[in-house]
Amino acid sequence: MPRAGCRADFPALARRPGRPMIHYLDSACMSLVPRPVLRAMEEYYRDFPGCAGRSLHRFSEEVSHRFEAAREGFARFLGTRDAASIVFVRNATEAINLVGRGLSLGRGDRVLVSDQEHNSNLVLWQRLGTERGVGLDVLPLPEDGSFDLEAFEERVARGVTLVSLFHTSNLDGRSLPVAEIVERAHAHGARVLLDGCQAAPHVPIDLARLGADFYALSGHKMLGPTGTGVLAAAPGALDTLEPLLVGGETVEWTTLTEHALRPPPHRFEAGLQNYAGVLGSHAAVRYLEAAGRDTIADHDRRLNARATAALAGEDRFHPLGPADPADRPSILAFALDGVDSHDAALFLDAGHSVLVRSGRHCVHSWYDRRGLTGNVRASFYLYNDGTDVDALVRGVRELLRRTEGKGPRPPKVAPRPRAVGRRRR
């Protein structure tokens, strides 16, 4: 465990009268928030609820100072030398859209993605195809987690302008060899955007060494408040982007007919910002730094190895992606023969207080191509421990036992109203 008692820092996991112990294994969707993050947000609203860079009073001064300190905190956390290369956005989706639209791609440009990207790194490129004639190339990834650098390079050499790939997959937890990818893409003049949503919360990131042009992440997957995210860029790369939104905060001056944009990153942060969220996500960054990302990665790996080993003997249990959990440390995605993934998730929650994700994880095309309706995904983070793994294993085993030879459906659990009839992604 990163720090003994770390679990106690997360109020959502606290034991409460009448509520069983919660086993939260859905951090790949959204992580939980520790007390220092809650405190940072409350402090903002309580002690200096001003808006940065407009008014001159003390509240405004304080928040301006802390907002820029948060920028520096993220720059350090991501290994960039320059805080001006950090843009605060609402989430990774917005960061990816900012790059995709901001680069002003058009006919003749080609974007290369993998066949396993989150919709947030796919739909945009499809739309830029219909709107502006941008070409889209899709690199198939083998299911065993391997990556063929030669095949990749051959694709890039065919005139790809931008490579846009996940760093770690939300579907099966594999990571791509991003350093080699960047090197080979750059050798052919292509820029690289990495979707770091599932990597930044778990492993140290050194963007200066990595050399990726753009790196997107969501604060709410790394202990931060919802609706927070960052686009980090290589030195000078933000200068090549047009803003997604313009208006207040983005300009040096305006006349009735003209304006001058502020330099990056401010030209990309239009309107009054999510100060509480940004300060909260800075507190999250500090919490992760204190925990140590190498320690977190190691912790994930051990929990995943324990879960995978415990279930390996079940012949209806099929993990997705690399066979070795060390190659997909934060995620154990699996299918259970004869059990629908949503039914499994409801069963695990209702019967064992194990909270997992089910369905197609916003990677619809991957499942549709295989004729699958989805799978269960358990994801691990620093506040999880062996009790969570054991509860998952107990739940899955019970589910398998109760559905043995009984056809494709698990026993009916009383579904709670919120889960009924909702569109699930």
Ligand SMILES: Cc1ncc(COP(=O)(O)O)c(C=O)c1O
């Ligand atoms: C790999 C990956 N990319 C992008 C996203 C989208 O993140 P957000 O919804 O925070 O923008 C997610 C969210 O699950 C993800 O896992």
